[in-house]
Amino acid sequence: MSIGLIGKKLGMTQVYTEDGNAIAVTVIEVAKNQVIQVKTVENDGYSAVQLGFNDKKESRVTKPMLGHFKKNSASAKYVLREFRTAEGEEIPATGTELGAEKFEVGAYVDVIGTTKGRGFTGAMKRWNFSGQPASHGHMMHRRTGSIGCRLTPGRVWKNQKMPGHYGSERATTQNLKVIQSRPEDGVILVSGAVAGFNGAYVIVRHSVKQKKAKAAK
Template sequence: MSKLIGMMGRKLGMTQVFAGDGQVVPVTVLEVGPCTVLQKKTIKREGYNALQFGFSPNPLSRLKLPEQGHVKKAGLSHGFRYIKEISVDDPDAFEVGQVLTLKDMDMSRLVDVVGVSKGRGFSGTVKRHGFSRGPMGHGSKHHRAVGSVGQSAYPSRVIKGRKMPGRMGGSRVTVKNSMVVDVRPDDNLLLVKGGIPGAINQLIYVRLK
């Protein structure tokens, strides 16, 4: 059977485990799968090979009518909160309605984890870019201000790309080469070393190297 190169899941939180040599290893616990195949896409029909699968069941009453029809066509009685496509070599190795778990992934020692970082709202340059602050004494009028952003004469404008205050976080972040500490396929759990961007229960995507 063809193996998957990635699967959706969610971040459950962080904890620590003890390695064989007694070292404490900080890990992020990820619930990976189960995902259900909704549609197979082939080169003959769509021009490329891929699988469309859903994660996190959602009642039909919460879906729009076109989405309900798409789910019913796959022979399912419920929908999903998240739907994603993933490239595969042989879509015919999978069946529509098949439930995919960690056992269907040829897990390697290193994985890439894609998530969405926590949104921080409109942030200043000290928090957003790590700028140094000014003196905090009573006489100072420059505590956490931006400072100079350009020249008064030439070129008389702010150069594009200047680091300034703005929206921080809430963006797609990929953590590459995360070390797999433990795999528990019976519980759909994957433990990776270190932190993963996003809040608890945030949607993540685990991609094999």
């Protein structure tokens, strides 16, 4: 798998095409991704590249982690992520900085993030239930309704859709097109929305399903 980048979701806006059509885009900051460590089959049992993103004060890093950063000629970072590398793939040296130039305009990417946490919610919001009748005299407008039965085995089945914690889950938005790539600003603009709040960390990687579709053709 090709090396991706760690980014920060800055928010959404819109851009106009040459035809005058407006496209909703998400702005993702990807500047100064630094190669922290290169893992090899001989030393680690698998081939991967560890990237770091968002500079951090050395005073706020534990001594073992600070030693890890300095050993690989890198500055302290808030976020570390690994990307598996394929056999024969060109691997950058430790300390190398990667940015928006890695993704060309027109390329398709997958963006992995964490959805917004919404706390404890009812079944209608959590599972998109249509709800009970809202007419006069009815007493179960937004309640779940029956969850069991009196027949054998006469119990509530597992995985029943009920109220509970909603959000704060890992989510991958696939096949988003790179509308603009701005290395000078350190950002890329991808079509559509991605999971997470403004300021949340995300992972941007080359699309997996687009590659399979092209291979099938």
